[in-house]
Amino acid sequence: xxxxxxxxNEFQYFYGTYLKTLEKQDDLKSALQNGKxxxxxxxxxxxxxxxxxxxxxxxxxxxxxxxxxxxxERVFQYRAFRINRNDKTPLPGFExxxxxxxxxxxxxTKEDILNEYLxxxxxxxxxxxNMSSVNLKRIGTASGxxxxxGAIGLVISGHQKHHENILNERYFS
Numbered sequence: 001x002x003x004x005x006x007x008x009n010e011f012q013y014f015y016g017t018y019l020k021t022l023e024k025q026d027d028l029k030s031a032l033q034n035g036k037x038x039x040x041x042x043x044x045x046x047x048x049x050x051x052x053x054x055x056x057x058x059x060x061x062x063x064x065x066x067x068x069x070x071x072x073e074r075v076f077q078y079r080a081f082r083i084n085r086n087d088k089t090p091l092p093g094f095e096x097x098x099x100x101x102x103x104x105x106x107x108x109t110k111e112d113i114l115n116e117y118l119x120x121x122x123x124x125x126x127x128x129x130n131m132s133s134v135n136l137k138r139i140g141t142a143s144g145x146x147x148x149x150g151a152i153g154l155v156i157s158g159h160q161k162h163h164e165n166i167l168n169e170r171y172f173s
Contacts, residue, residue: 001150010148018158031157067105080152083140093143
């Protein structure tokens with residue numbers, strides 16, 4: 001599945017921001033794999049000082065952004081799994097700021113963050129690579145919005161790329 005294959009009923013407009021960070025020809029599997037390599041490169045390049053840096057009062061630190069990506073991917077994985085299994089139960093949203101507050105991100109090492117990320121991303125890759133094209137088009141409800149399984153997978157990659165862009169623009173410039 002590629003971004004260009006998505007129909008308007010498979011995701012909400014807000015998430016188009018994340019999808020726009022991906023190339024229209026990027027397929028789900030390569031987007032997840034490329035994101036994995038990009039995240040590893042980013043984390044390896046960070047110093048301990050950069051990990052704890054925040055560009056403003058009340059803004060997340062780099063470590064908190066990275067852990068937010070992990071937390072969000074776990075939530076998106078779960079949604080994709082449930083919808084893929086044809087579970088019709090509407091799935092609730094989550095409050096990202098509350099998750100960040102409870103994450104202890106600023107007490108973690110970059111190695112610890114990277115190891116958790118790799119576990120989560122490898123699970124995402126495994127989850128999506130075994131889905132049929134029919135299942136990727138299956139639509140369910142999460143956060144009160146319609147989602148296709150494939151759109152969720154692509155949003156995982158686009159969400160990461162979106163935050164990497166923010167890190168480069170606001171934290172590392």
